Amino acid sequence: MTPARDAIDLDVCGRHVRLSRPGKVLFPAAGFTKRDLVDYYLAAAPLILPHVAGRAVTLARFPDGVGASWWFQTNCPRGQPEWLRVAELRGTRGQRLRYCRIEEPAALAWAANLGAIELHPLLATVERPDAPLSVVFDLDPGPDIGMVACCRVAIAIRLLLARLGLKAVPKTSGSAGLHVLVPLDGSESFHRTNAFARAVAERLEADAPELVTSRLARAGREARVLVDWRQNSAGLSTVAPYSLRGRAWPRVSAPVTWSEIERAAETGSAGHLDVGPADALARAGRQGDLFGEALTCRQRLGARLLACSLVMSAQGGPAGGETSPGASLLSWARKPT
Numbered sequence: 320m321t322p323a324r325d326a327i328d329l330d331v332c333g334r335h336v337r338l339s340r341p342g343k344v345l346f347p348a349a350g351f352t353k354r355d356l357v358d359y360y361l362a363a364a365p366l367i368l369p370h371v372a373g374r375a376v377t378l379a380r381f382p383d384g385v386g387a388s389w390w391f392q393t394n395c396p397r398g399q400p401e402w403l404r405v406a407e408l409r410g411t412r413g414q415r416l417r418y419c420r421i422e423e424p425a426a427l428a429w430a431a432n433l434g435a436i437e438l439h440p441l442l443a444t445v446e447r448p449d450a451p452l453s454v455v456f457d458l459d460p461g462p463d464i465g466m467v468a469c470c471r472v473a474i475a476i477r478l479l480l481a482r483l484g485l486k487a488v489p490k491t492s493g494s495a496g497l498h499v500l501v502p503l504d505g506s507e508s509f510h511r512t513n514a515f516a517r518a519v520a521e522r523l524e525a526d527a528p529e530l531v532t533s534r535l536a537r538a539g540r541e542a543r544v545l546v547d548w549r550q551n552s553a554g555l556s557t558v559a560p561y562s563l564r565g566r567a568w569p570r571v572s573a574p575v576t577w578s579e580i581e582r583a584a585e586t587g588s589a590g591h592l593d594v595g596p597a598d599a600l601a602r603a604g605r606q607g608d609l610f611g612e613a614l615t616c617r618q619r620l621g622a623r624l625l626a627c628s629l630v631m632s633a634q635g636g637p638a639g640g641e642t643s644p645g646a647s648l649l650s651w652a653r654k655p656t
Contacts, residue, residue, distance in 0.1 A: 375418030
């Protein structure tokens, strides 16, 4: 536990960052303090910065810790350091917004001092805000199911994408579900990526309506996985890989392997996908950045938007020969890849 002091001064790569109340507990259940938050983000800087650099970032601020009031801060707070870069963009209603740009370790420490537990970058760069660099599927389980069901749906998404010639990389949401990301080369528009993600979600829902929904309404989805495609819109953001989440316990939106997801689907146990900050750093030390392909793989949707609408129905189900809509998705998801 960090001793309680009013403030300490940090030298972060030559930048001065003042850390106020470093002993303030942000995660009471774990005794995780503001200093612990800063230490984690500084240790994770080589991992997280490549995924947020060049992008506008929304901060999810929990100044009094999880369980207290919190908010998403889109406009960069007044009084930011002179060295902190700001991105001026138009919001979804045409309003002028001034986002923070988190592009160096000192910026991570500065944001953590504000109680910014979560970092949410936009899906496009500041220079090309209308050209998304990924398609994101957010898998959110209903209250009666959990991560294992998300893993099975994630495998189904991966295989559907593979039929279309696309690669995908997974990470945990850091909460209850998974994110499946399709890296792009920046040649697409949000109109196309949104339509593509929606087509995939609705195709899966049509195949297994008892397991998958593409609709936000909570009624009737207690035992289903929401495949949320709506984040694929200009001005919206997704939590960054390696970002902590503002839940009861400090957990990370952690990159995982498809083998780990398959193991959860096969065994019915997903405890190995529950990753804390120390675990995230240890995993990266052993395996490197498992989300690195999101930065290096460059793909185009091209004609796949139309193909997504046709390939499944034309072949009688996702595996080609399966025709039982209620059972095909689960059997497809369990097949080896």
